[in-house]
């Protein structure tokens with residue numbers, strides 16, 4: 001595959017939105033556990049907010065209704081909800097807040113005027129509270145996305161009612177939320193069946209209906225969301241059909257353009273559960289390997305090419321394409337290697353999480369144990385993809401190629417951020433066992449390569465060290481129970497869990513005819529061209545250090561930081577010592593490159609303990625350093 005990338009300054013100016021920076025999971029109660037809290041710290045640490053939104057079902061299950069002794073409503077106790085949201089917000093993560101759940105088990109249907117008024121009052125009180133709460137506040141909450149109940153079109157499933165009840169429920173949500181602040185954002189319906197009866201009925205209500213809560217008032221909606229995935233739930237590895245995802249989304253958009261174009265056609269369109277295969281709980285080992293990020297990268301690129309790149313607001317009705325708002329994988333669950341998660345979790349609590357998806361109202365069948373859940377978390381390649389994608393620029397570059405990876409093979413996407421050029425190359429076929437190699441040649445027109453350094457990051461399954469799953473296999477697939485999984489084994493996995501640098505090349509040595517490399521199918525590559533005189537990195541600002549319970553009575557200390565102008569940070573090194581003026585030893589391995597804003601120091605027993613976090617830039621300047629003194 002050959003690509004010619006047009007890097008001339010004049011190619012600037014076409015915006016390249018990062019519309020994929022989102023994940024999700026269920027249910028909200030998990031937010032109260034230490035394993036999910038640590039997982040959120042890891043997701044918030046993805047560089048440049050490569051994960052920004054987290055969509056969580058059943059958040060309103062965390063609200064308690066307060067009544068006096070005569071049963072008169074006194075308000076709501078938000079304590080638990082606040083704590084759950086704080087764990088996201090302190091990480092810079094924004095909730096996609098589904099107005100879903102059942103406070104104190106009192107909101108079981110939407111079929112009477114009383115039930116609807118009660119729901120509206122609840123939502124209104126919620127909005128007031130969130131905007132008043134010191135840890136959130138109006139400016140923050142205006143950046144969140146409120147959404148309707150999850151997948152209301154599964155019969156006898158998530159939503160307690162039919163399409164008519166759903167429209168009434170929506171009116172109650174809208175009335176409550178916008179009575180408080182018209183700048184809050186609310187959308188839906190988050191349906192899972194393409195053009196289902198509930199979906200089309202709801203659109204008609206939003207277009208031509210009037211609110212059942214506010215007489216004569218037309219209905220407002222801020223975005224339209226659906227779920228389309230690549231294959232149905234099955235214990236087997238079904239081959240996902242990636243083009244079917246964009247195809248089905250385009251049917252929904254076209255339907256909207258044709259039937260409701262003038263009112264709804266200009267709204268942002270979301271697929272906020274865009275997973276390769278339904279069924280987070282099934283173990284598909286491909287989820288722990290390069291196949292998953294390669295496929296996810298391809299699906300993102302397909303969305304970019306179908307919906308983002310050709311989008312022309314003047315031709316919306318003609319093209320039937322709506323502005324693309326957000327694409328989310330629903331892969332923030334807690335789980336093992338092959339489940340749908342961004343971090344493999346080892347615990348000794350066995351299979352107690354089965355049923356996190358619980359379709360039923362009121363939190364489903366699943367009641368997790370809360371509080372402290374000792375665990376060990378290891379990054380998966382799909383999480384590395386989010387860091388790689390975060391390094392893409394904010395402007396798109398034109399390119400010509402002989403292969404544009406439609407349903408298969410190799411795709412390439414080129415961007416720029418200021419003086420830095422970043423090119424994503426992925427190799428992904430809609431076929432689970434496909435392997436092989438391809439030659440790729442990238443030619444950069446309009447840059448003086450001699451003034452640049454080229455970095456090449458790769459995600460694939462073939463490197464010598466292996467990815468964490470391969471290391472675990474090589475160690476004999478140790479289980480968490482009975483101390484089988486030692487600290488050395490965990491460290492061996494952690495050492496390879498960050499990005500792998502496949503090349504660090506002085507631009508003057510690159511053949512002007514193109515930078516050429518051989519890639520493996522499946523794989524993802526990021527090629528970064530940075531001017532040698534790039535600004536130095538700033539010093540990391542330490543956000544917190546926090547102790548999480550590990551397995552077998554161990555302690556894992558999480559360090560989190562943030563750095564101004566992160567785009568100029570090439571990597572971090574974390575060093576530690578038990579004396580302030582002692583020798584600092586490197587704690588993270590140089591087998592892989594730490595580009596994110598967090599580090600877990602495993603099994604650390606000493607306190608006080610002293611850390612040094614070094615931020616290296618792209619040039620030759622010395623690192624910018626921050627010191628952390630931990631006394632837990």
Ligand code: 8U8
Nearest residue numbers: 026150151192233277278279280281330357
């Ligand atoms: C059985 C089933 C069929 C279907 O078409 O959609 C489903 C959606 C089904 C079961 C659960 C279901 O929930 C959504 O999808 C889940 C999944 O694991 O794919 C989860 O990702 C979601 O949280 C949930 O909204």
